[in-house]
Amino acid sequence: MDIFLQQIINGLTLGAVYAIVALGYTMVYGIIQLINFAHGEVVMIGAMTALTVIAGLAGSGVPPLVIVLAGVLAAVPVCMAVGYGLERVAYRPLRHAPRLSPLITAIGMSIVLQHVAMMVWSRNFLAFPQIFPNPVFFVGGAAITGVQITIIVLSLLIMGALTAVVFRTRLGTAMRATAENPEVARLMGIDCDRVIALTFIIGAGLAAVAGVMVGSYYGIAHYTMGFVLGLKAFSAAVLGGIGNIAGAMLGGFLLGLVEALGAGYIGDLTNLCHLPWQPDLVAARCAADGHLVLFGSNYQDVFAFLVLIGVLMFRPEGLLGERVGQRA
Amino acid sequence: MSMLQVQGLKVAYGGIQAVKGIDFEVAAGEVVCLIGANGAGKSTTLKALARMVPAQGSVRYDGHDILHLPPHALVGRGLALVPEGRGVFGRLTVAENLRMGAYTRRDTPEIARDLESVFELLPRLRERQRQTAGTLSGGEQQMLAIGRALMGRPRLLLLDEPSMGLAPIMVQKVFEVIRSVSQQGMTILLVEQNARLALAIASRGYVMESGTITLTDAAATLLDDPRVREAYLGGE
Numbered sequence: 001m002d003i004f005l006q007q008i009i010n011g012l013t014l015g016a017v018y019a020i021v022a023l024g025y026t027m028v029y030g031i032i033q034l035i036n037f038a039h040g041e042v043v044m045i046g047a048m049t050a051l052t053v054i055a056g057l058a059g060s061g062v063p064p065l066v067i068v069l070a071g072v073l074a075a076v077p078v079c080m081a082v083g084y085g086l087e088r089v090a091y092r093p094l095r096h097a098p099r100l101s102p103l104i105t106a107i108g109m110s111i112v113l114q115h116v117a118m119m120v121w122s123r124n125f126l127a128f129p130q131i132f133p134n135p136v137f138f139v140g141g142a143a144i145t146g147v148q149i150t151i152i153v154l155s156l157l158i159m160g161a162l163t164a165v166v167f168r169t170r171l172g173t174a175m176r177a178t179a180e181n182p183e184v185a186r187l188m189g190i191d192c193d194r195v196i197a198l199t200f201i202i203g204a205g206l207a208a209v210a211g212v213m214v215g216s217y218y219g220i221a222h223y224t225m226g227f228v229l230g231l232k233a234f235s236a237a238v239l240g241g242i243g244n245i246a247g248a249m250l251g252g253f254l255l256g257l258v259e260a261l262g263a264g265y266i267g268d269l270t271n272l273c274h275l276p277w278q279p280d281l282v283a284a285r286c287a288a289d290g291h292l293v294l295f296g297s298n299y300q301d302v303f304a305f306l307v308l309i310g311v312l313m314f315r316p317e318g319l320l321g322e323r324v325g326q327r328a
Numbered sequence: 329m330s331m332l333q334v335q336g337l338k339v340a341y342g343g344i345q346a347v348k349g350i351d352f353e354v355a356a357g358e359v360v361c362l363i364g365a366n367g368a369g370k371s372t373t374l375k376a377l378a379r380m381v382p383a384q385g386s387v388r389y390d391g392h393d394i395l396h397l398p399p400h401a402l403v404g405r406g407l408a409l410v411p412e413g414r415g416v417f418g419r420l421t422v423a424e425n426l427r428m429g430a431y432t433r434r435d436t437p438e439i440a441r442d443l444e445s446v447f448e449l450l451p452r453l454r455e456r457q458r459q460t461a462g463t464l465s466g467g468e469q470q471m472l473a474i475g476r477a478l479m480g481r482p483r484l485l486l487l488d489e490p491s492m493g494l495a496p497i498m499v500q501k502v503f504e505v506i507r508s509v510s511q512q513g514m515t516i517l518l519v520e521q522n523a524r525l526a527l528a529i530a531s532r533g534y535v536m537e538s539g540t541i542t543l544t545d546a547a548a549t550l551l552d553d554p555r556v557r558e559a560y561l562g563g564e
Binding site (some may be wrong): 170173174180181183185187189192217 | 375380399400401403411429431473480
């Protein structure tokens with residue numbers, strides 16, 4: 001089996017999900033300079049809602065494709081309502097407050113949503129029902145599953161559609177105008193509060209889809225699943241240049257690839273038995289087990305944050321971001 | 329009846345009374361200018377009319393009090409402000425900026441016709457319509473800001489310091505544009521530090537000094553007024 005190609009496939013799948021989630025971070029940041037730390041929880045609520053609907057319909061004789069569609073169609077409006085609710089209840093009242101206030105509120109909302117989800121869906125790991133056969137295809141010595149293909153293709157379609165909305169429609173132009181100068185945007189007759197709310201709603205809709213993707217990819221859902229996923233997607237948005245839509249897409253895929261390749265190779269690279277010279281203790285263990293690995297693939301999560309730290313140190317504006325002054 | 333009638337307008341900014349209860353009016357078809365030194369409260373007055381800053385008093389436009397309206401409701405009623413410092417959307421293209429000017433309108437064929445007449449008035453914008461507005465020169469940005477306001481089909485155009493930061497040649501061009509817009513029948517309220525230019529184009533003028541209106545007359549009379557000449561026209 002070709003490990004490199006395999007990890008590229010896994011990385012693209014993961015990256016597609018990160019990109020979709022990162023778009024939600026970056027759009028909201030672009031328009032009101034808020035890092036919506038509760039965005040990961042919206043992804044989780046999307047996964048949970050879809051899981052509930054899919055589990056409820058599984059085995060009812062409804063065709064599997066219809067069941068999955070029903071799950072997505074339930075998750076999207078629920079998440080949109082949550083996203084709108086967040087904006088309306090938590091962030092809009094703080095629009096003119098110092099920037100730290102909405103940021104802390106966002107962290108608070110993240111905790112609130114997690115615990116509401118815990119009360120609704122319990123603290124157990126919930127299994128995504130396998131209602132579809134998940135076909136496996138082999139390309140060049142690597143395996144790609146139907147779910148992976150679906151995730152990658154669907155996310156590319158979504159990204160294309162979103163780009164078209166933002167850069168080709170009246171609403172998208174109003175969004176970009178509001179992001180740049182809300183005062184003047186109002187002079188044009190743009191109701192900025194409405195545009196901001198719509199930005200949250202669109203981001204939450206994307207998060208819902210990402211939630212279904214990640215749930216069906218890993219096969220499980222849990223009320224804390226949005227937290228680390230959200231942080232990684234945020235890292236992806238920063239990597240691409242926060243506020244930049246193309247940047248979020250690029251950052252998502254890059255981060256997915258870094259993570260997958262890192263997880264795939266870290267075991268080999270930190271296998272002390274490959275050292276040309278080994279202390280007696282190591283040599284003894286190698287002789288016994290054949291390997292002595294310092295860091296295994298359970299260190300996968302570290303890579304996203306190493307990337308985040310690296311970007312913040314060496315290129316804080318991100319890959320596609322513009323150099324801006326300090327705006328804390 | 330006046331198109332715009334302002335009575336007892338007061339604006340306070342963080343404890344400072346920037347506008348201290350002023351009265352003025354603009355009749356349909358007129359070009360009226362508000363002149364005065366830096367910090368006299370001219371721009372604040374325009375911002376209050378456009379609802380960008382909270383204000384007290386009575387502002388009647390077309391007979392309706394507009395001081396309780398949200399700022400984004402004004403364009404639809406035919407009141408457009410070209411803000412100080414132009415305020416073009418630098419990352420949007422010239423064409424997108426112009427289309428944002430018509431944001432509240434739904435009459436697509438009419439919008440296309442108005443776009444054409446803006447391009448006729450401001451041919452540079454046609455050449456540069458696909459460029460982002462941030463790449464334009466200051467003068468071109470001012471033209472764009474005016475063109476964008478016209479795209480909303482205003483009946484009253486508020487211009488805030490259109491000459492600010494422009495090279496003298498560009499100032500001339502911008503004022504030619506303002507003149508031709510007014511000749512097409514537009515009602516204009518112009519705030520300008522360059523009193524000579526403003527009075528040359530206006531029919532009437534108000535002189536503002538530390539938040540109050542100290543003088544008002546026909547523009548030609550103000551141009552000859554020794555107090556105005558002394559204070560705002562370099563004492564010639």
